[in-house]
Amino acid sequence: MKNSNNRKSGLLFYALLAGLLLFGEVQTVKAQVSGPQEIKWMWVGQLRHWFSNGLAEIEYGRRGRACCENTDQIDGLIYPAQFANQNHNVAGVMWIGTTDYDDPVSNENYAHKVVCMGSRVLNLNTEIYPEKIEMIGRYDHPVVLVDNAPASDLDDRDEVDIIDPDMSEDRMVVIRTHTSIGITVTKKVRYFAQKNHENFYIYDYVFKNTGIIDNNGTVVQKDLKDVVFHWQHRLAFGHEAFVQGWAYSNQNYGRNAVNDVIGENGLTDGSEFRASINWFGPHSGSGNFLRDIGQPNPTNSKMVSAQYVGIAVLHADTDVDNKADDIFQPKTTKFMGSDRDDQGVNQYNADLMSRKYTKHMTAGHLPQSHAELIGESFADDYGDDNGGYSAAQGFGPYPLMKHGDSIRIVLVEAIGSLDIITNKQVTVNWANNENLILPNGSEASSADEYKRTWVETGKDSLYKAFRNAKRIFNEIETSGVISDPAPPAPTSFSVIGGGDRIQLKWTPPETAFSNFAGYRVYRGVDRPDTTFQLIYDGTETSYDDKSAKRGVDYYYYVVTYDDGSTNTDVTNSGTPLESSMFYTLTNQPATLKRPPGKKLSEIRVVPNPYNIRAQELQFGTTTQDRIAFYGLPANCKIKIFTERGDLVNTIIHDDGSGDETWEQLTSSRQLVVSGVYIAYFEVMQDIIDQNSGSISLKKGDNIFRRFVIIR
Template sequence: MNRLLKPLVGTAFALVGLVFFGQPTEVQAQAELMWLDVGDYHYRYASTGTEPSITRPPFRARVKYWPGIYAREGGTHVRSRHYIGVRDFTDENGQPWPFKVARAGPRVFDLGEHFALPMELIGKFDKPDVFVDGFQSFSRPTVLTRVDPSIPSDRMIVRGAHSNVGITWEEKIYAFSNPYHDDYHIREMTWTNTGNVDADEEIELPDQTANEMMLSFAAKEHLWGPRGVTGAGVSGTMWDYVGDGKEPLGKWEGIRATLGWIGNGTNVSFLNRLGGPIWRGGRGNANYRITEGDSIGRLGGAYMLTRAILHADTSPSDPTNDPGQPRSTGFHRGGDSISNPSFGDAEQMADTYHFMHPDLSYAEYGNPGTDGHFFPHEADRSAPPEPAGPFDDESWYERMGAQTDVSRMRSGGMVPWFAFGPYTLAPGESVSMVWIEGMHGLNRDVSVAVGKAYKDSGYDDTLPLTYNGQAHTKNRWVLGTRDSIYQMIRRATANWESGYNIPHPPLPPRVFNVQSGSDQIVLSWDTFANANHTGFEIWRTRNFYEGNVDDRWEYQLIATLGAEAREYADADVVRGISYFYYIQSVGQVNSDGTGMTPTGSVLKSSRYYTQTYDPAFLKRPPGGVMSDVRVVPNPYVLEADQNIRFPDQQDKLAFFEIPGECTIQIFSELGESIFTIEHTDGTGDEFWNLTTESNQVITSGIYFAVITDLQTGEKIIKKFVIIR
């Protein structure tokens, strides 16, 4: 994040005041947003229980990333929905409703139907602080509500809400940094018939039974890959479902889950879009999602996402798992009125309830079946029927790789959903459910090697591509990420069944400081009082914090240090290059196999606790005489080769050989003040990102820099040219 903006951010994203139109006019409420991002799976949660698509900041950002370090180049745009439906309901005003549905999402928080309870972000230990040259460095601000060493996970979100149908829901969401369990979050949710239909503590409906309550979840998720296949990036998602009894599952037996991946819906006719092959580069800026050197063909979207059910109560009086839940599964189009019934519209609420209920028909889709499950599945409707075979058979990969109907990928694809119930809850009764959400895919080195070979082959979908002794077609490599999803679900299940007793990695450093110098970059750190490490590893990359295309995006291990080390001087650095770091605490060899955690391996603290997102670089000693001051590059030409600009940032201008303490005032040719830099770090370097004081990018033209030595008062004027 831009250091100039950080002092202004604070906790601004933790609590956001909102007024939504289309809701009751007196509703003016707050929605809280919190991230769970301690492992590779990053997800932003809202206090109202849904992650809607809202066009204005700070909600505009994609809310789901894997791996989280690559958040600038892709991510998942989520429009999620949460519905609570009941029959024969009488509201607090005495008005009867044959069907009543309280919804949250897909495009608003629906604060007139769900009334959020206080939301908490709880840490097992304090948030580590990371500094680069004295400034806090982070991808997004994190403010813990409190620290509780007794929680089973690294971080936990607690949230809940009352609803206007008298049902109160509460949820705990667990995130782990154990590297074998950091690709998913586990969600425990309970719905109770409290009779509270609004935000206050008064119970309006203390005696009402919730008849045939249906609980439904749906999410239209645009799986994004970097730009390169289409100008706007890859964003069409294909969906499959397992566990509805419609097909033999083999080793997947007992799993109930949706699977989503980037499908082959594209206007680019010369390649198959599965996996998001990148065939053209960006313009040298990571914010464009890819850089201009990133056109080797790597697979920018070779991953899958899942929602998998671990447990659903049989009834309010029987908390054992009901393997027949969810009772309804299927899909719908994102714009259907059933996904967004108007507030107070009884007919639309009836349609939505009918769609959720396994025994009721919905006119547009027809009765989904006697058991409530749509079949064929969405993915099957887009793929050829042959070769047929069990879900875990090789035939599945062949059919999905040969997707024929690309029209179903329009506007990001269809919306998968599942519904639980019907449950009848007397006052005070509850039901609970546990499920996971997560993502997994090809490692970066595999996606690079396979994608490059695919591009070099002329985009041949039939050619086996070899990596590490295995040969598959490009599509088979991509769809093979399903095997990682299977392993993730099994591990998550084992974790939950163990009571979350999986082994924990050692604690990360409490503070991590990176300080640029004139001949080296010095890294120092401190530890928690109860630290349990055996040593440290320091990792580094250059130019972009995601990694560098020339290094295949891999960080390099530059130091292995003992348990007592607290400082490291990195002298193997080159002037003019930006460097990014993270440090990991190293633990003992793991001997605890709980949760299917492999034994014999060494657990390390998560990189995300100490990752730097701002560059460190060598700085010159202060200049000796003002006449040596230089502006580089001059002229600045946007279309020039990236190597004769700064490779880490598209818009970057340097002032070299300046006094250690000086003011740099930048003016236009007409004498307008553009930007002022207070340089006080005692070095001879300063950089400017070519923006005005109001953070607007400057235009082409002639500019002047007035540099004033704060010690002597001496001034010098330097002219430079910007060509865009």
């Protein structure tokens, strides 16, 4: 009786809501998320994206249009993440449709009922009902410190809920969401942070007719007819150009993105994959089609739009009782106007839902793809949809999904492109009309042919990602694990700037692996989004960077690597695999500190007095309790006492610099109180003057300093 009453009250509420929506017929064009959205970032590799518990990453869906219209038009699907402003996602869309549907909320029969997630609207808790979103990790991210302060993006972006050391994926996001037609969607996003696999995600969907239509668990058992699962992918290229202020006016939302399709109709075209492929189409604003391929920057030093993005099918159930892969799915592949093609959302608008279902979700395959229609013309000149065109795929219709039936669809989304070094070299060669050697070793007939051929190798990289994803998927299906996981990363990484060196220390992985070969340390200069150089290769767990120069900012990461025995990649078989650089990449600079003092009389305590009310005048609010000791010898012991002689803490200073800091913590990690304190400094070993060769400070030399703390 209790369940029945809950069901009736729930249906009454949604009936009232449906009535309001029926009378409010105007479709909004503003991007919006209603309801409690949760997101998880995948941040541990070269491909980064955010995932919504609403199953689709819609336009402006992460932070909203009101706050971020000028920054978030392209948001997510970041590659290569090592460099800034590499976003490609404008909107991800999922629609689920059925026919002849008696709606328990509106009490209407709909010829076509469509539940929509995007492109601009996401109705949480009125159309879709998230149950959970969680991140599972093979291990947690390491503790990364620079000068004893947190220095990793992962501290904020990598929110792991469950640790599973037996999984092959570095990270997996699991989402479960119910819909108003009673289909529960479970989505698993698999990511492998290994150099051969770090440019793709595997999306594993299971659609089950549970009958659950709301957050209260209300179950309405229905057999669903002619069920279709539909995705759209709206992409854009050249985010870097937009941020730097020289992009074409409409490329930021994909007006010139080109969509192509391969493998439709059961791979009868000879393709290896069933896939949609997207790339940057030369823009009319350039005035030169061939010159604009890849979009060279104004200084002709780099191309900012040389990527290919694609979605391929790894598996699609033939039917609810036949789990074999149906090579004729998706049954619909087309391109859709990102603004005009029935993108509104209203699950009680019968005409709108019928147009969605018949014109878009079950349209079949077009005679020509978007790319074929554009040909060698400017992509932004095609068509009359000012928002550009999105790639669309429709799976089904599946004739009958009875209560309890399920359909599984597995996709891979990948990005292929030139590596940054090759990209820059090709751009310079093209601009200078020299060294025009093609990938096959022959010489190009023109600079434009040279650049175009190299850019199009990004499609080869995309296809390689599809192949790797297919192999991984098959291995997981067969054994539950993959044959070539990335080595586990070190569990911690500490970088300390000293007076004559920068000290690097790390701890071994929490889980040992049999083919361990060593560690490698890489260093970048001036900023973290740059290329890094190898500076150490060995089996020790520390390294002193003595080549660092004063006044220069340095960024580091350390990786474990194996002996290459598990690397079977066709292009680099047998070469060692490394843990992902992003586990330990520092996001704060390390620098050489001031040189050590030569006399104990030079030691100063700063600030003195320390006053908590003057944080902004001292070391700022993020290090509000910091006290610094300046003018120290290269090595010394610092003992801090209360005025009556109680030992508060002992600090060992041995980094070769003249600086040390103290966060006003006792040896038991308690914050000290206001009062007068005494610092005792004692040299721990003889210090030799580098010029004279004589002893400048002897072991045991000491001095006291008094200071005041006001809290």
